[in-house]
Amino acid sequence: GKSGYDHFMLKEIHEQPRALRQCLQGRVDELGGRVSLDLDLDVERVQFVACGTSYHAALYGAALFRAAGVPAQAFFAHEYAVATPPIEDDLVVGVSQSGETADTLSALREARGRGARTLAVTNVVGSTMARECDDALYIRSGPEIGVAASKTFSAQLAALNLLALHTVGAGDDDRREVIAALRDLPGDVQALLDDTDAEAVAREYVDSDGFFFIGRDKSHPVALEGALKLKEISYAHAEGFPAGELKHGTLALVTEDTPVFAVVTGDGEAARKTIGNVKEVEARGAPVVAVTDGESDVARYADHVLEVPETHARTAAVLANIQLQLVAYHVANELGRSIDKPRNLAKSVTVE
Ligand code: M6R
Numbered sequence: 001g002k003s004g005y006d007h008f009m010l011k012e013i014h015e016q017p018r019a020l021r022q023c024l025q026g027r028v029d030e031l032g033g034r035v036s037l038d039l040d041l042d043v044e045r046v047q048f049v050a051c052g053t054s055y056h057a058a059l060y061g062a063a064l065f066r067a068a069g070v071p072a073q074a075f076f077a078h079e080y081a082v083a084t085p086p087i088e089d090d091l092v093v094g095v096s097q098s099g100e101t102a103d104t105l106s107a108l109r110e111a112r113g114r115g116a117r118t119l120a121v122t123n124v125v126g127s128t129m130a131r132e133c134d135d136a137l138y139i140r141s142g143p144e145i146g147v148a149a150s151k152t153f154s155a156q157l158a159a160l161n162l163l164a165l166h167t168v169g170a171g172d173d174d175r176r177e178v179i180a181a182l183r184d185l186p187g188d189v190q191a192l193l194d195d196t197d198a199e200a201v202a203r204e205y206v207d208s209d210g211f212f213f214i215g216r217d218k219s220h221p222v223a224l225e226g227a228l229k230l231k232e233i234s235y236a237h238a239e240g241f242p243a244g245e246l247k248h249g250t251l252a253l254v255t256e257d258t259p260v261f262a263v264v265t266g267d268g269e270a271a272r273k274t275i276g277n278v279k280e281v282e283a284r285g286a287p288v289v290a291v292t293d294g295e296s297d298v299a300r301y302a303d304h305v306l307e308v309p310e311t312h313a314r315t316a317a318v319l320a321n322i323q324l325q326l327v328a329y330h331v332a333n334e335l336g337r338s339i340d341k342p343r344n345l346a347k348s349v350t351v352e
């Protein structure tokens with residue numbers, strides 16, 4: 001049942017500390033600073049294939065491998081067959097909650113046909129994808145009933161961190177810091193869930209004309225996912241894109257009735273540039289909601305702040321996304337939508 005929650009989605013949002021703990025359990029050796037997965041992979045290049053929310057996780061995963069100096073790219077599974085780059089000793093990773101998505105299965109079959117080694121990153125043991133791929137990495141988030149992916153996305157991001165650490169390392173990031181941030185993540189998520197202004201923000205903007213989500217680097221997939229979640233459960237029009245794209249077109253749509261959610265974590269170059277974009281939308285009168293760890297001064301330019309606990313840049317993406325899940329949930333709830341079963345959508349899409 002829903003354990004007292006109004007919707008499975010809200011229950012699953014609140015299950016994220018446990019989902020993450022299960023994902024990390026027995027795979028992270030904190031003292032030794034090591035990750036151990038039951039996978040023996042020699043990764044020279046990697047391609048990810050996925051759809052929807054899982055594609056956003058794939059974008060994030062590809063960035064982790066590139067950060068370690070390994071060429072990596074994420075593809076929409078349904079575009080892969082027509083746009084496949086040549087494969088030489090590549091690993092092709094299918095990211096799929098269900099392990100049954102037809103588009104992703106067919107991209108993986110294509111890859112296997114071309115001689116790639118394939119890996120399924122999935123939640124479902126014994127799924128078609130897990131059986132057909134050479135290897136499987138389970139995200140272990142527990143079953144997800146709501147059509148909108150929530151806890152599985154967070155667990156996918158955690159599992160992709162483990163995969164990258166295990167096979168190619170942390171690149172320029174400090175391995176021990178990443179591992180410590182992963183270890184602290186379930187507790188950080190709990191702290192966020194215990195104290196969030198997402199519902200108040202949702203109430204304030206529920207009747208907006210449209211919603212924009214911007215972020216750079218690891219916040220880019222978060223922006224995409226924030227928009228997708230809002231669209232699918234509230235039916236509001238929303239768009240997510242890399243912050244730098246704003247002034248190349250979408251800025252024309254920005255008005256005082258289109259809140260802009262800016263995901264800004266850390267205080268580096270990406271944060272500084274996104275704050276520049278925030279100023280651009282502010283000048284057009286758009287309300288700004290900053291999703292931030294407070295390391296930069298983005299709050300100065302924002303009408304509302306959704307805070308995330310201080311953590312590593314990698315895990316900040318997980319936390320920022322959870323604030324956006326809550327905003328989407330509360331907007332949809334205010335509008336009385338069918339949150340667990342949005343119109344026209346199915347939990348698992350088994351036709352191409
Ligand atoms: O089961 P999969 O992760 O392969 O499903 C792919 C998409 O259909 C899925 O992520 C979809 O976008 C989400 N349910 C949206 O919340």
